[in-house]
Amino acid sequence: MARSLNELPVLRTLVEQYRERLTPRGQYLFWLVVVLAVLGLDTRRTQVFVLFSAAAGIFLVAALFAFLPPPKLRLDCPLPARLTALMPVMIRASVEAPGRGKRDLQFTLPRPHRWGSSVRFTPAAHYLDLEPGGRAETPVEIEISQRGRYTLRGPALRVTDPLRLAATRAMVLPDQVVLVYPRFYTLEEFIIPLGRRYQPGGIPLSSNNGDSIEFVGTRQYREGDPVRNIHWRSWARCSEPVVKEYQEEYFCRIALILDTFLPHERGRRDAKAFEAGISVLASIADFFSRSDYIVDILAAGPDVYEVSAGRSLAYLENILDVLACIEPCYAEPFQTIGPHLFEKLAQITSVVAVLQDWDSERESFLRRIKDLGTAVRAIIVHDGPTLRPWQQASADLGEISQLTPKDVEALLTSSRLHR
Numbered sequence: 001m002a003r004s005l006n007e008l009p010v011l012r013t014l015v016e017q018y019r020e021r022l023t024p025r026g027q028y029l030f031w032l033v034v035v036l037a038v039l040g041l042d043t044r045r046t047q048v049f050v051l052f053s054a055a056a057g058i059f060l061v062a063a064l065f066a067f068l069p070p071p072k073l074r075l076d077c078p079l080p081a082r083l084t085a086l087m088p089v090m091i092r093a094s095v096e097a098p099g100r101g102k103r104d105l106q107f108t109l110p111r112p113h114r115w116g117s118s119v120r121f122t123p124a125a126h127y128l129d130l131e132p133g134g135r136a137e138t139p140v141e142i143e144i145s146q147r148g149r150y151t152l153r154g155p156a157l158r159v160t161d162p163l164r165l166a167a168t169r170a171m172v173l174p175d176q177v178v179l180v181y182p183r184f185y186t187l188e189e190f191i192i193p194l195g196r197r198y199q200p201g202g203i204p205l206s207s208n209n210g211d212s213i214e215f216v217g218t219r220q221y222r223e224g225d226p227v228r229n230i231h232w233r234s235w236a237r238c239s240e241p242v243v244k245e246y247q248e249e250y251f252c253r254i255a256l257i258l259d260t261f262l263p264h265e266r267g268r269r270d271a272k273a274f275e276a277g278i279s280v281l282a283s284i285a286d287f288f289s290r291s292d293y294i295v296d297i298l299a300a301g302p303d304v305y306e307v308s309a310g311r312s313l314a315y316l317e318n319i320l321d322v323l324a325c326i327e328p329c330y331a332e333p334f335q336t337i338g339p340h341l342f343e344k345l346a347q348i349t350s351v352v353a354v355l356q357d358w359d360s361e362r363e364s365f366l367r368r369i370k371d372l373g374t375a376v377r378a379i380i381v382h383d384g385p386t387l388r389p390w391q392q393a394s395a396d397l398g399e400i401s402q403l404t405p406k407d408v409e410a411l412l413t414s415s416r417l418h419r
Contacts, residue, residue: 020110020156021066023125026165029059062165070158070171071105073097073130077155077173079142082317084181088122088143093155095138097130104160105130106167107138110153118146127164147182147278147324151175181320182275184282185415192254192350193375193398218242253294255348256281256319259355259362262328269383269405273356276408277381278323281354283411285323289316296348297322306344334361342368350375358386358393366397379403 022030033055040048077093093107105128109121122141130136144150154173160166218231221241234242258281262270281297288295297307297319305322345351351369355362358380370376376398380386383404394400 020108020170021167023106023160023164023167025163026059026062029055029062029165033059058163059165062161062163065159065161065166065168068159068168070169071102072099073102073105073157073171075107075155075157075171075173077140079152079176079178081177082179082181082320083142083144085147085183086143086145087183088141091140091142093126093138093140094135095128095130095157096135097132100132102159103129104162104164106158106160106164108156108158108170109140109142110156118148119144119150119152127160144178144180147180147275149325150178150180152178179321179324181324182278182282183412183416184279184286185411187283187287190284190287192352192377217245219245252349253296253347254288255296255345255351256285256288257351257353258297258323258326259353259357260326260329261332261334261356262330270356272405273381273383274328276403276405277354277356278326279408279412280379280381280403282320282323284352284354285319286316289319295319296344332361334365342372345369345374346372348372348374350377353378355380355382357382358390359388363388363390363393363397366393370397381405381408 018027018030033052036048036052036055040046040050040052043049074096075093076095077091079091080089083089095105095107107126107128109124120143122143126138126140128136128138152175154175156170156172158167158170160168218234219242221230221243225243229243231242231244258277260274262274285295285297297305305326307319307322351366351374353366353376355378366376366378378390378397378400380390380400380402381404382402383406386402390400390402
């Protein structure tokens with residue numbers, strides 16, 4: 001067992017060399033040589049060895065190109081820093097030949113370090129011919145089907161043999177990190193009960209629009225007043241320090257809470273519901289990003305992620321950056337949430353909670369939020385019946401609704417068709 005693990009890196013290197021140094025045409029020829037070698041083992045009964053000798057000779061001559069140095073050209077292919085899952089993006093790679101031209105160039109986008117069926121380049125390879133001092137551009141479509149953080153290996157440029165069977169060593173650009181956002185749909189309306197609360201620190205910490213600071217008058221200077229509030233004209237007129245007085249700020253603040261708990265014995269349905277819940281939360285965040293509300297996202301898991309957006313504090317991308325990388329929690333977080341979270345929620349006007357299920361722990365958590373004087377709206381993303389019926393709690397807590405992953409997928413598909 002240990003020996004096989006030690007040989008795994010060697011095997012991986014051989015597979016990478018096979019995929020990167022041989023073109024698709026060269027890979028076909030390689031397997032043709034293998035098949036002919038097997039069929040031509042008995043040289044007395046068959047003349048297949050003659051075909052094997054011809055194919056192997058061509059392959060060996062082409063393979064000599066694998067030892068040549070990489071081309072000395074200029075390659076530029078910036079990848080987008082952020083993508084949305086299942087949303088293809090067109091990128092362009094440019095190649096310049098400042099000196100001598102090159103023929104039979106192969107431009108490829110290697111597989112990423114984190115590889116699976118989720119990353120797709122179309123096409124994966126291009127063949128170019130450059131005149132001296134010439135420049136060529138080639139379009140490539142990139143599509144990633146799952147959210148996450150991906151390290152994509154840098155695009156590579158090689159020179160192939162005239163038959164385009166094998167390629168030289170590569171000129172490679174640096175690796176690039178790409179964040180893939182969860183899919184989300186456009187909400188035209190999302191109604192939640194709103195109120196206003198005093199916010200320590202005031203609106204200047206968020207922006208200068210909406211409920212901006214309002215000057216209400218002046219008063220005599222008191223020890224401890226900030227110097228920046230001194231009203232210099234009144235001081236000159238009254239011959240004593242005078243400071244400006246402002247109105248305290250009250251405004252709406254909304255918290256989006258994501259339930260990240262998944263049981264250890266989760267199945268494919270639970271994983272789909274988890275991803276669907278992230279899409280629902282991203283859609284709600286997108287709706288509020290077009291409003292004047294202060295929006296906080298709090299992910300209830302082993303760690304509490306806090307991101308504030310709205311009123312120029314941040315953009316929707318800040319929330320989507322967190323949702324792109326968030327992982328499920330396998331220990332029930334609602335029993336271990338500390339006082340810091342509820343201290344934060346005490347300043348919140350309304351809470352929108354996207355839950356994976358409905359049970360006594362989740363209900364107790366929302367009731368504690370309700371007792372703080374905060375309005376609550378809950379959306380349960382779950383396939384099938386929940387652990388406990390939620391309809392009775394709706395009368396006390398606020399509006400509660402349930403969506404299945406199929407419902408979310410239908411909303412995502414409909415929104416994509418209308419874009």
